[in-house]
Amino acid sequence: MSLTNASPADAAKAAKSASHVLATLSADARNDALTAIHDGLVAARDDIFAANARDLELAAEAVAAGKLSQSLVARLDLAKKGKWDDMLKGILDVRDLEDPVGRVTLRTRLDNGLDLERVSCPIGVLLIIFEARPEVIANIAALAIKSGNAAILKGGKESTESFVAISRAISAALDKTQVPNGAIQLVTTRDVIPELLALDQYIDLAIPRGSSDLVRYIKNNTRIPVLGHADGICFTYLEQSADPAMAAEVIVDSKTNYPAACNSLEGLLVQDAALSTLLPPVAAALAAKGVELRCDPQSKAALKDVPGLNIVDATEADFSTEFLNLTLAVKTVSSLADAVAHINANSSHHTDCILTSSKELAEQFMSAVDSSGVYWNASTRFADGTRYGFGTEVGISTNKIHSRGPVGLEGLMIYKYKLRGHGQVSATYGEGAGRKPYLHQKLPLE
Structure with a gap:
């Protein structure tokens, strides 16, 4: 060097x-x-x-x-x-x-x-x-x-x-x-x-x-x-069938393991049917790590009886912001389709996740979300060359x-094409009288 x-x-x-x-x-x-x-x-x-x-x-x-x-x-x-x-x-x-x-x-x-x-x-x-x-x-x-x-x-x-x-x-x-x-x-x-x-x-x-x-x-x-990538605005969609303990653990790791990283969680999308069941334990686990929640009206209402939370009213800009600290935006959605639409419009297409017990919904999510990493029941912090087995990145x-x-x-x-011949010329080949057809025979790689 x-x-x-x-x-x-x-x-x-x-x-x-x-x-x-x-x-x-x-x-x-x-x-x-x-x-x-x-x-x-x-x-x-x-x-x-x-x-x-x-x-x-x-x-x-x-x-x-x-x-x-x-x-x-x-x-x-x-x-x-x-x-x-x-x-x-x-x-x-x-x-x-x-x-x-x-x-x-x-x-x-x-x-x-x-x-x-x-x-x-x-x-x-x-x-x-x-x-x-x-x-x-x-x-x-x-x-x-x-x-x-x-x-x-x-x-x-x-x-x-x-x-x-x-x-x-x-x-x-x-x-x-x-x-x-x-x-x-x-x-x-x-x-x-x-x-x-x-x-x-x-x-x-x-x-x-x-x-x-x-x-x-x-x-x-x-x-x-x-x-490269300009931002690391990563989302997780919390679907109603997700296991509560698993969801809390994955979300806490995604947000708090290293908040300044580009693969840390910045937005949590909660299905409306999961507001009263899954969001309170997730919010409590995040609060224990010092996370500030920027909530929309529905998610804020669902958390009114949970003690010890640091809740701020979210602005629309919060749902497309890379905080890079212990701040998490929480938004309510009604369905997987709504979650996908929000992610495709507002994420940075870095890494986005669904937490659900439904394989069918998970596969739909991973096919529909237009990001370089799409996860099912796994922390967004796995988006890393070393963790993928690339040595580094x-x-x-x-x-x-x-x-x-x-x-x-x-x-x-990248790649180059190597052609090995014995004096052949292109004019010999093609359609028509006196020309040779190409074989285009696939050969084994070894």
Whole structure:
């Protein structure tokens, strides 16, 4: 990994050149680089944590001055909730995954001696622009190297000390491997994001990791394809047949396990037939965790006799808001169709859930909701590359492209077609006298 203050164009050219080398390295060479990165980070732990502590101290001052949100600070802390250990484990998990490069996904015999293959290959050069989340550097480096992609990273100033320390450890590790140091670059020059976003001749995919404002800015200011999501507005529909204890446990975990995460629950849709039976125990369990409920009139009335609740009258805007804290909007709906309509109109199409004992209703919900993740009786917090078994993730995508939901190695691959012949020309083939028909014979992949 190169810590560079080169011009954006020079950094991008170097990354493009390195991507051509990286794409040809063997799986063993790429895996050896991941082992070296893991070991280098372990050895540099104390330096990295000291740098992270300096970032946290400055971030706390910025929060006190009203210049930074508390949710951003929560994402900055490497020591929180085992984030450091998860980061290290993610590197090894990615290393141990099957090699994604060079997989044959289609073989067709166009004619005898003319065989076509479709083969997976790297995208090329990734641009990752992120706020806080210093672990993103290690995650991206691991996924990029394993998938044969080069990566340019640009972090926010709130995590400068952390990502410089991490980058130095990764750079020193890569010097001992076959992976070119320029394959993973951390741009340290300030105020260069507009210039990077203009380099579509070198950069193949942009991946924003941060606030909705950051994501929208990037999507609106580049010709480079963008993979990501602007918001994490996740809903759960509580249907009348759901098991009360299960429903309370799933909803509490979805909301309170990590409120600042993009996969945390922001809106609870309650079937009117479940207001008096299921909502009170769910609300009590949420109150025990300090959750403020923003209720519509019907749900507020159903909770009037439940002690210890923190209830605020909901506004219409609350039902399409990403709170990122211990606040939950509660809305009454009459049916599954109403719930689906509300979710499709107001969610961010990230992860949405139904709690019900009816398999038929669950399957209807999961087919009808237009989101990258649709769950039945499971916490929205499962929407994560590590939890899906991807090793780690480059980000979450709500795009209508080949990569949706948590994006791991597979989402960083495209494909090329390889055609092997013996001097054939296209004019020989087709309909009509004297032309040969294509065989189009499907062949086994191995």
